[in-house]
Amino acid sequence: IYNPQGLQLHSDPQGGLLDFTSSVDGNYSVRLNDFIYKGGADYVYRLTVSTRPRIDMVYPPVGKAGTNAKFTLYGRNLPGGQASDWKTKDGKVLEKKEVQIQLPAGDARAKLKLTDHLDPRRAALDHLEYRLKSPQGTSVATYVGYGSESLVYETSGDNDAPEKAQTLNVPCEFVGKFFPASDKDRLRFTAKKGDIYQMEVFSERLGRPSHAFLLLEQLTKKDDGEETAKEIGKSMETASTLGGQVFDVSTRDPSLRFEAPADGDYRILVYDLFNSSSDPLNVYRLSIRKESPDFRLAAYSMLPPPVSTNSSPVFVKSPTIRKGETFPVKVMALRRDGFKDAIDLEVAGLPPFISYFPKRVPEGADSVTMLFRPSAKAMDWDGLFSITGKSKVGGKDVRRDCRFADVGWSSYDTQAKSAFSHIHVVPSAPFAILGRENTPVKVLVDDAKLAESAKKAFEAAEKASQEADKKAIDVQAKLKTPVDAETKAEQELAAKKKELADKEKARADLADNRLKTGKEKLVLAETA
Template identity: 40%
Template sequence: MLAWCPLVWPLVICSIGVCLTCDRPAWAQLPAARLDGVFPAGGKAGDTLDVTIFGGDLDDVDRLIFSHQGISAKPKLAEATPFDDGPQPIENQFVVSIANNVPPGSYEVRCQGKYGMSGPRKFIVDTQQELVEVEPNASAETATEIGDLPVVINGQLNGTADLDFYKFQGSAGQRLILTGHAYSIDSPVSLVLTLIDSQGRVLAESQRTGNRDAVVDITLPSSGTYLLRAHDLLYAGAAHFVYRIAIGNQPSIDFVFPPAGLPGSNDEYTVYGRNLPGGQLSNLTLGGRKLEQIKSRISIPADITGNLRVTDPLEPYQASLDAVEYRVASPSGRSNAALITVAQAPVVFEQSGNDTPQTAQKLTPPCEVAGQFFPQRDVDWYTLDAKADEEFWIEVFSHRLGVPTDSSLIVFAVETSESGEESLKQIAWVNSTAARNGGFEFDERSNDPVYRFQAPADGTYRFLVRDGRSSVVSDPSLVYRLSVRPAKPDFRLAITPIDSSGAVFMRKGGREAVKVVVFRQDGFNGEVKLSASGLPPGVSASDMIIGPDSHHAVFTLSAAKDAAAGTGEVKITGTATIDGQQIARTARIGQPLAIVPFAQPNNPGQGSLSARLVDRLPVVVSESEAERITLTPVEPIAFETSRGGIVKVKYQVTRDTGAGGTIAGFAFGLPAVMNVPQFNIGGDTGEIEFRFPANMTPGTYSPNIAATVQGMNYTRNPEAAEQAKTRQTRIAAILMDAQKSAQESQAAATKATADLTQANTRVSQATTAKNAATQALTAATTAQKSTEQAVATAKAKLATTPDDATATTALTVAEKNAGDAVNQLKLAAEAEKMAVAALEKAMQ
């Protein structure tokens, strides 16, 4: 077993010294609930549906937790078997009920079991009828039949190269919007939608672009049967590769212009899209179709600074934004969300014709330009006058708006020759930043350039803004913000779990950590003090400091050995002093969406995972599991040293019985000028040496140590093993009882067979005796009748010859024979009666 085990402490560095304050953290890549997907990923308000979840470490998951109280779930039960005490839950299957009053929207669902609570997945509530794909439907011949429109299809690409086909009836001139939801529901599918007519001709095709799912906007050319094909762009597939396709006439937004507004404003914006209520055709074309436009006033709250009020998924690189979202409502449903960001200065619009240095648009800072990388190969020039040493921050916002751009900023000084001719001298060429402060779990890097401009002399300066994508496509939705402003130092924070895609799962007596990323704005380089709230009882966290020159830190949570099972929602707040005022910012929360591999925390070669911002970060204390290895500093926990000094931190390793393993350590929370290599932690005590370079910025820091533990013994879910053993014992007892019953039944059957054989023998014998008695009775009856006839004959003869002695003797003999015959008849009758009685008895 490989595991993590960190040691964390705050550190203070002064101009003549460094102060180190040690805290005590630890974490491990032990089992933690992971939710990869749910299917179906949504439903209609008022419906009850069966839902299956997919993921890892889902031991004893018995509940789904939704972000809306009107959505509930209970485990789906199988019919009881002789081996169970009543109906038992079916693994990873639930019955979900959506109340009638749940508004349509995007919600979050998590699962919880023995290994804590998972990260969230999107669950959509809609107003349209829902359809679940019917397999097999991998060909046009087996396409799933769609009934009436509008409809929402729920499907899975459950395997490599899976294709899903659907067919529906359409009418000539009917306009349909087909939206494939995959990215927006946390699915790894890069969904491609293809609409095909009855002749096999492809009418339209669409795939995800930037942060926007595939959209097909089509007016059907004729009445008839149409096919819809869905597949992954790379033909990948798995059980959690789920999607939803909405087919109808719902509105769809492509972009809003300008893309930003000032706090407290209620300005008019132009909304571009499809099927917009009251929309008029614009002069812009996208995907071969004219976009519609409407004018709408959008209110941006006055208190939006430092806040991000968005429900649709946002990427880690958007975590530094302040923003709201805007949707269009219509009788046929609501649109997708458009991101409206918060401007940092008054907004001006890009002027047409600013595509050469000579026609550069004049700017007067502070301002924000709302522009477009449009049409294809568009470049935009801007100019401003500046005094020597005058400072401005020039920043492009485009990729962070969810647009698939890769922009560059080129700054020039205008030089004039003696003859009056102007020439441009390049000062800077700025692309995106390269530092990945959030690690592979939370890659916050964007493609947007930012530049601190300081005028070298009085004069005129020009800068060029260009984009790579617009050089190959003509797309009016490639919008940008160009901010030119004096320095306004500020910061934003984001946190994400370390080594997990789920909630923070605390074992009793253990420590877990979250990565904290600080987005420093306009040269802010001050200390940021972090504090936590919302923790469950028994879990604590010491305040810590992100020092100057530092852009990230590790914040540690500690669970008491007797901490009770429970759940909280951690909120981390950062405070800093800027221009004499204390500023507080609440950290946004990020969550990896993919499986988090076990990797060295400082490994820059580890590929970044897909991740997004989420609404909360639960902290769950285990009901039964305890930490097996902890790494703690030994007093003192605070140190002070000069720049260029050396600090040695003593540590102690505490191991549970039998918890072996080799420990290797890594340092966190120190500025880039410090390069602390990996080191081994030998034995249960020792010390770690830190050398602080002479060029390190004075201040307070909170460094920490993470450590890998290789070879630690760990028993997974012993309760499940005990339950399985108990069930096996119960099944064995039931089997033994069944075997005993079977043996008794076999013996009874053998005895019954023998008794039946004997009974059959007795019946046969009685039948034979009865037949013989019947035959004897028949013979006796015949003989009796014969003797009676002989008596009658003898009497008649004697009557004619009364003196005939022979006749008299004959009569006497005949009468005697008749008497004997009567006796024999009586005996035969009695014998038959007895034989009949014996047969009846034998047959009972």
């Protein structure tokens, strides 16, 4: 930003936010450029200049489901806002404003009502979109999460050192800060053998540029009272291959499942690997909760492969097909806490001449590709359709609405040759049929050749299995031969020993008989 005299007032090399208050009346100007001064027709940007409210953070970032809780908004141009003690990392003082927000309870937590662009990693979470209205306009959206446990806040004391770890009663929702720079938080709790908890950090998914690290230790005491720590778990991320580049739900937020190996005390260490500069807005949430198996559904329309790996694929596909064509939609089962049951899929909003399959996510499967196909009697049609998943959770029948990824725009990394999508999460997706047209090209599968190929593959597999079984029998026979020989030798040795023992007994008996006979003859001679 330049003042009326052409002098630079503010700048941001990272494409973020400029918070500017004019000191005098006049004409101000803004200059924008690519960081390395590149450009072109596909270098699109959007610049917003506004006096409407801006929410930098809602604190705490989580509330207990079903409560009408008090939250504090921190930001700029907040109607009725007051100066706060919180500042941005560049020293700007933030305003604060307290608000009451009603959080949903029960199955309503799984329903998202979102209107703004949302990172896919956050789209997989249950949370509420919140906006603040003012005469100057409505703020961009901020998000409030909800959990099932009570909130615990980081104390003002120093909990960096192991001996100063803050004590928690679990389960709970812990709210802390990675502040100041290089801050490390240590927490301890007591558990009984067999207790199972899910531990999950929320930081990157709160919009923070962080990479949290989570370490769990078991504490024991020696006879002299000295406390020792043993590492029993750690995590640096929650990886997932679901969703690809369109609906990527993997995150740098760590998580782990903890089962107490014994009664006693345990200690948690959590810190931000990227925390090299002080940022008071670097808030995080650590959820320590009992396991609660459940699921969510997410979906996106699949794309054909790119024509060339050197050209950026565009993550926008028309949901319009003709008779004879098929529209594929990938449905992801976001399973939680070990939920493995099958999920039945229902589609609403389609006319009867459109069929779809499969209609179930199998037990343990993470996703299926649903194929939507118009019949030969299809007519022109367009509209919205939605997907619902049904299953049993905790012995109870539940329904979960599917969350669709509606692509707003995409960006392309020329070095990695990879496209990244920016999506809106919507409850239903558009679809259209051109019933008056037939597809100009059909790809058909020859069932006879397919069956023949399958038969040959089966026969080859069966032959390979038989050969493997024969080799296994031969190997067992070879391994058994020395054992049989050793057994036979032991039997022969035992027989020889018995034979010698019998001969020795016979000789002893013969000697005894001869001695007895001699004595008898001697007695007879003396008598005569």
